[in-house]
Amino acid sequence: MGASHLRTIVDRFSAARLLCIGDMMLDVFVYGKSSRLSPEAPVPVMLFGREKRMPGGAGNVVSNLRSLGCAVHFLGVAGQDAEGQELLDFLQGMGAEPELLTPPGLPTPVKTRYVAGGHHLLRVDREQKTRLTPELREHLLQRVEALLPSVDLVLMSDYGKGLFDLETAPAIIECCRRAGKTVVVDPKQMDYSYYRGASMVKPNLKEFSGAVGCEFDAAAPDFAEEAVRAGRELCRRFDIDNILVTLSEHGMLFIPGREDARHFIIPTEAQEVFDVSGAGDTSLATLGAALAVGAGMEQAIRLANVASGIVVGKFGTACATPAEIRAGLSPAAAAGCVSREDAVALVRSLKAQGKVVGFTNGCFDILHPGHLQSFVLAKQECDVLIVGMNSDASVRRLKGPERPVNDERSRAAMLAALKPVDYVVVFDDDTALPLIDELRPDVIAKEGYPLDRWPEGRAVIAYGGRAVELPRLPGFSTTGIINKLS
Numbered sequence: 001m002g003a004s005h006l007r008t009i010v011d012r013f014s015a016a017r018l019l020c021i022g023d024m025m026l027d028v029f030v031y032g033k034s035s036r037l038s039p040e041a042p043v044p045v046m047l048f049g050r051e052k053r054m055p056g057g058a059g060n061v062v063s064n065l066r067s068l069g070c071a072v073h074f075l076g077v078a079g080q081d082a083e084g085q086e087l088l089d090f091l092q093g094m095g096a097e098p099e100l101l102t103p104p105g106l107p108t109p110v111k112t113r114y115v116a117g118g119h120h121l122l123r124v125d126r127e128q129k130t131r132l133t134p135e136l137r138e139h140l141l142q143r144v145e146a147l148l149p150s151v152d153l154v155l156m157s158d159y160g161k162g163l164f165d166l167e168t169a170p171a172i173i174e175c176c177r178r179a180g181k182t183v184v185v186d187p188k189q190m191d192y193s194y195y196r197g198a199s200m201v202k203p204n205l206k207e208f209s210g211a212v213g214c215e216f217d218a219a220a221p222d223f224a225e226e227a228v229r230a231g232r233e234l235c236r237r238f239d240i241d242n243i244l245v246t247l248s249e250h251g252m253l254f255i256p257g258r259e260d261a262r263h264f265i266i267p268t269e270a271q272e273v274f275d276v277s278g279a280g281d282t283s284l285a286t287l288g289a290a291l292a293v294g295a296g297m298e299q300a301i302r303l304a305n306v307a308s309g310i311v312v313g314k315f316g317t318a319c320a321t322p323a324e325i326r327a328g329l330s331p332a333a334a335a336g337c338v339s340r341e342d343a344v345a346l347v348r349s350l351k352a353q354g355k356v357v358g359f360t361n362g363c364f365d366i367l368h369p370g371h372l373q374s375f376v377l378a379k380q381e382c383d384v385l386i387v388g389m390n391s392d393a394s395v396r397r398l399k400g401p402e403r404p405v406n407d408e409r410s411r412a413a414m415l416a417a418l419k420p421v422d423y424v425v426v427f428d429d430d431t432a433l434p435l436i437d438e439l440r441p442d443v444i445a446k447e448g449y450p451l452d453r454w455p456e457g458r459a460v461i462a463y464g465g466r467a468v469e470l471p472r473l474p475g476f477s478t479t480g481i482i483n484k485l486s
Contacts, residue, residue, distance in 0.1 A: 003329040006303060009295045010322050010329075014069035016292035019147050021172060022058025022157030022186075023164075024076040024100075025109035025127070026083045029053075034116035046116050055090045056111055057281075058157035060319075061186075064285035064307075066094045067319035067349070070292070073147055074098040075140060077130050077163050083108035099143060101136050109161060130162030137168050144172055148179040152292035155284060156198075160188035169194045182291060186284045187211075192238045200242045201234075202284060208245045218250040228263045231255035244301060246283060252305050254297065264298065266305050282320050283308040321349035336416030336423050340435065343386060343425045347439050350384055358382025359441035361432040361456065363390045364411050365404040370447070370473040372418065377470050378445035379420035387421050388435050391428040398430060432456050441465060448472045 032049040055063055058076055065072045074091060078084035078100045087108065091098040109127035113120055132140070148154070154176050158164045164172075174197060176183040182199040190210040195201050209215050212230040216223060231243045235257030243255040251267040286307035290300035306328045307320040323345030327338045338346065347357050360378045364371060364387075379385045389412055395404040404411065408426055415424045427435045436444070436459055444460045447470035451457050457467030 006299060006329050007326050009290055009293060009299060009303065010325050012293040013289045013322055016065075016068075016070040016153075016289045017073075017151045018065055018070055018153050018155060018288055018292055019073050019075070019144070019151040020058060020061050020065065020155045020157060021075045021144065021163075022061065022155075023109075023130070023159035023161035024059040024074075024078060024087060025056040025111055025159070025161070026087055027054050027056030027060070028110060028112040030112060030114045032114070032116050034121065044116065044121055046114060046121060053086070055087055057109070057159040057161070059087060059091065060281040061155060061157045061285050062091060062096050062098075063094060064282050064319045065289060066096055067321050068285060068289050069322060070285075070289050072096045073151065075101075075143055075147075077101045077103065077106070077132075077161075079106050079108035080104065081108055083110055101132075101140060103130065103133070103136060106130060127161065132163070132165065132168060137171075140168065141171055141175060144175050145179075148176065148181055151181065153288050154181050154183040155288045156183060156185045156195075157281070157284065158186060158188040158194075164189075164194060166191075166194060170196050173197045184284065184288055184291070186280060192234055192240065195240065196238045198238075198240050200244055200287075201240055202244045202246065202280075202287070204246045204280065205248065208243070218247045218253075224253060224263065224265060227253060228255050232257060232259065242297070244287070246280060246308070252283075252301055254301055266298075266301055268305065268309060279308045279312050282311045282318075286320065286325070321346070323349050336421060337412045338423050338425060340425055340427065340438070343423060344438050346423065347386070347441065351442075355383040356381075356443065357439070357441045358385045358443045358445060359388065359432075359436065359439060359460075360385070360444065360446050361388035361390075361427075361435075362446075363395045363399065363404060364415055365395065365399075365406060367414055373473045374445070374447045374470050375418055375420040377447075378468070381443050381445050381466075381468050382441075384422045385420055386423045386425060386439065386441065387415050388432045389415060389424055389426050391426050394428050394430060433459055436460060443468060445470055 029052040032046040034044040034046045036045050038045045062072050062074050074096050078087055080102045084102060088098060088100055107128055112124045114122045173183050177197055184200045184202060185195045185198045187195060187201050187203050187207060192211055203211060205216060205218055212234060214230060216227055232255060234240060235243060241257050245253040247253060249268050251265055253265050255263050283304040287300050287304040290303045303325060307325055310320040310324050310328055311318045323342055327342040350357050358378055358381050392404055392408045412424045412426060415421050433456055436456055440463060443466040444457055445468040450469060461467050
């Protein structure tokens, strides 16, 4: 299965029309700094920095679907309160079509996370379980039935907040099956009679273990054989077509209900895990988008795996974009090296997510501590750091025929392996100005160049960005190292 074919599937995501049904909540992230313990109790004192609010639960599935370019209709529950209105505004603002049931007296669930120095200190939940009246349940089922002719596929995102009870969930699935629509469930219940008749149920390993009543170790040599046997028994008992078990760092296990169908494991695509918040929502959305545009099961699962690998490398609840997925399908991009075209699309999508994009550039022929200091300091100025690197031909024009010492593939791979560096883009021009003009980063940072001798810095300032002159680490230069060796 070639990467080019998978990219073609990603290119069709904008044609997908999905119905998402599920438990929604408001996610609040409070960021700050903590450097001391309280004198009142042995707990950290956090100095408030900023607050970020976004849709959580099934709302994050919708965010991911819209990030992928899909058309989305959403059915869920919210309170008749300010938080419920905030969620409605969020969903409408991102271009989804939401319909929210508002049972009287039900508060909108809110999860508030306190984060200092990249570490979660505390999560505070305010919630009350939904209990649908017969009238609300009937209204929900009528809306599902009315919307099914206009969608390609249905996603059910169960966060255990009460929307999917033993009467409502099977009725929704039965409605979808009668209409000939695939319905994929992200489960929370251990009792799979809630999901009877589903086309696919997508638990994580802990949820799967709870459903079958047996603890599984994904690293065990007999794991796949035992898990497939248990999964197929679940499929038989509850008339489920397939089960997809997400295995964190071990990838994904696909279990078909049919005995004659092939099971398979797809290894994880994540390079480094910063935060698993919302990764299940991303894989659900990408799986649904791919199946909705006609991808085969293995193709859809591979794309879902790539997308979830992207978001666990970001901090906080995040979304994957088509540009990031396309880039992640190439071996070089998996290590952080992206084409110029993909870099432009990535910057556009990152800015749409409210991320600050940083940039620095150079030949980086022989990496040394001065370079490393610059990358660390540059990353402090942004959320995502892109490094522009001169091609071999560009270096020869600038430095002479004996340079570079290391070819561009080696230099790019070394740069991409550094923790502060998110993406590396090779450019063939004599300066980075044409690349900067295409990317338009929010901030450029480089050591050793005052603005009067730094045209790239002046270019970024000219369109409203920032230029940060970084301090030089004395005693380190590529030319000096080469002279010592000669």
